[in-house]
Amino acid sequence: MSQAHTLPVDEYRITEEPYYRPLGKEIEIFLAAHKNRLPILLKGPTGCGKTRFMEHMAWRLQLPLITVACHDDLTAADLVGRYLITSGETVWIDGPLARAVRSGAICYLDEVVEARKDTTVVIHPLADDRRVLPIEKNGELLRAPDSFCLAISYNPGYQSVLKDLKTSTRQRFVAIEFEYPQPELECEIVSAESGIAPDTAEKLVRFAGMTRNLKDSGLEEGASTRLLVHAAKLMASGIEPAEACRSAIAESLTDDPEMLEAVNELSASLF
């Protein structure tokens, strides 16, 4: 068997500054945690800016960002790596996690609760002060360089009890909580991301507030900041506001005809 094979990580570098408007002290907390080699847990509803925050931090720290979208069939081998056979020899291929450890990049496990519970345990030795990744299959013990950073995210709003992090996992992380931004901030973000006028952005944000009011009356979640940005971008390209809200927000939120009509009426009332 040949030597370990590592793919380059340079394509994971972020060269241009991603737009990010801090909501609180999250940037300082992240920087401090990184300096002290602590792993980070991002909590918050979908579309509130967790992934964008990671991109921004990767740019700020000038580190490659390797993102893994977790799903319920994600195995430990998918994260760590496996042998492949090419032209008559076996080659070890690093998984995304091993690659990040080797090159001292940021590894971001998105929606980590979706992964199988036995898979999440793989990150345990990386997430405490040992900062190592044992690779059982080729007997290697990877030691993480100082620049390596492990970040995971999850959405505590999911009601299912199954989609919850084990205490032994979550107690290893520095947690940063994300919420939908305050209205003034959200207006700023929406108009900066899409280029629409602030007063239109303000109406969109009020519309988002209305849908968030409906969270207990039939909607699973209210409109996220991401959806608002989508709607705003449609508007900036000349789509009628009511139409943009319908396509970018209402239809993404629900399929229920009654709820759809009500949500559409709400947006029509604002514009």
Place this chain on the structure above:
Amino acid sequence: MTRTNRATEIEQRLQAPLAAVLSPRRTITAAAEHLAARPDHELDIVIHRAISLANTNAELGYQFVQHAIEALDAMRLADVLAWAEQAVELYDQDGLFAATSFLERPERFADEVLNRANAASFDDTCGMLSIYINGLAGRRLALDIAEHAFTDTETIFLPRRISRFEDSKLNRQLYKATASFLWAQAWYGTFRLDANHRTLEQRLAAYDNPRNARDLFDALETIRINACVARDLPGLYRDWQRLQTLTGPVDYPTHWSGIIARLQRPQASMETTFELLPEVINDEVPLALCYQGVLMPGQVAQTMALRMEKDKAALQTSLAEIARNAVPSVASEDTQQPIDTEALRFEVRVTAKPDAPGEFDIQLSLGGQALGIPPELEALLQSILQDLGGFPTEYLVPAGDNDYDPQAIAAEIDADSESGLGPATYYPEWDHQRHQYRKDWCALREQEVEPDPAPFVNETLKKYHGELHHLRKAFEALRGENQLKKRQPDGDDIDFDAVVQAMTDLSLGLEMPPQLFTQLHRHERNIAVMFMVDMSGSTKGWVNDAERESLVLLCQALEILGDRYAIYGFSGMTRKRCELYRIKTFEEPYSKLVEHRITGIKAQDYTRMGVTIRHLSKLLNEIDARTKLLITLSDGKPDDFDGYRGDYGIEDTRQALIEAKRQGIHSFCITIDDEARDYLPHMYGAVNYTIIDDVRKLPVKVADIYRRLTL
């Protein structure tokens, strides 16, 4: 048959039922001749209906026959039948005269039917409207039916039907406009108390002619609210205006122009309206806008008084709670000493949110220190702010120990049910007519089934000896094990056999196959199943026996499979006494005790299914399993003593099942009710039920159905 013959036949068929009111000068000959011209199927139905009316009252039958031909000309057959039905209803309620005069004018009913086609009805719109109104902002408002549109600040009342426009779409819009206007009244503070805590009703009573004053006040407020909505919700305002242009503009007296301008200013409030009221008090009241509704200050005063009392008490309790937590040392050590009032003074600061008109940020502080506000308290504070526009000092005095006890409410609910039943869990119930939940409506208690040591289980196992053998075989075949799949294109490890072979192939100059990996295939039956067994009174006797036998066989099968399962029986009487009987929980292993409990299942009272489903889905949700099943064994429709039957029961059950589905639970129903085809597809969905026509087959079938369901 000639037409005359047909007419004679009609007359003869009706002769006997109508004999009591017929005489030589009062015949149905002419009517029969007209009717003879109608096609057979219509004729039969009409005669049939005439006879059944005559059985209620011969005169009703007679009038129906006399006017049936006009009715048939004016409307469809189904409407004619509805017309007859309404006549019977009128007869029951208001007597014969009302019913006959109604039957004498079928054309009126026909008009109404035509109108109805264009009308929008409350039932059709209220689902969407209640979501819409709750989305707008403010206190949650319920919707209900009343003769006039008005609001009491907790409920928006709307007419049952709106048929003002010829187009049903416009009528639907008028519903929305009316409801949103009434919401705006509550939101923009039409009913807010003044600085001296006087209600609108009291302030209007100070005028010589309070009714006239109310109407003028209403007209002025409408101008103000229109301006508010035009500013905050321009799209909604455009809709309002469109409807108003269709009904014709409203003219205001010329000297009102200055007044209107003042009302339209952003800083105008309901106080501005009161200041301006004397200037117009002698004017004629302008026409009402089409979406305006009526102002009912009396109703509002009542509702507000009740709510404010409740809000105040609730706020004081919450503050007491906060105070206790904030200064535990003071409270515990010196209970006899008066608490330092200065340190315990609450203050509330309200600041308007710059970007959301009409919304406010509320900050609570205790003894000068800012406090975080929990969400329930936030809603409460907003509600008080909406009523009073501020926080009077007496509201901010924490409650003493004996003042207000939130548990008193729970006790009240329990008071008229049987006492000593132990603590209950409360669940909401869906009211399909109001399109909303009744909060904390059902009290549910879990209890044990009294174990019965009779040898029922062994007898059943003996009785079904042959079937059991088959069952075991079938279920053993289902049981899977982990297997290492070889020669996979992708996998966790290398399949060395395959590699060796591939290398040989390669050296022979053949193409190397890509299937070189092994994959551990976990054959997991990751299933948790909840059985919900009907223990209502109607199962008494052989249904109960069949249910128990089914459970015995099922347990045998499930033990082979290793699926996690729980069994609960349900029954109850009224919403205050819903009972769940534990037979086996998920954690509990199958044991003699479980067998004795199965033996001990007895028929009890009624079938309130919604609350049971809600509770059992909650239990199921606490289990970690890929597939979750809720299987109901039942013998009939949902039914309970206090009106939980018919559509109400079915719709609540359906709603509970929809909630379960949202939580990822699959529901299935096994029933022995022959009529279940009428309602089960609506409740469980078209494929999620099985009807077993013979109770004796139930025990064997249930296990088999389970096997097929989870294949």
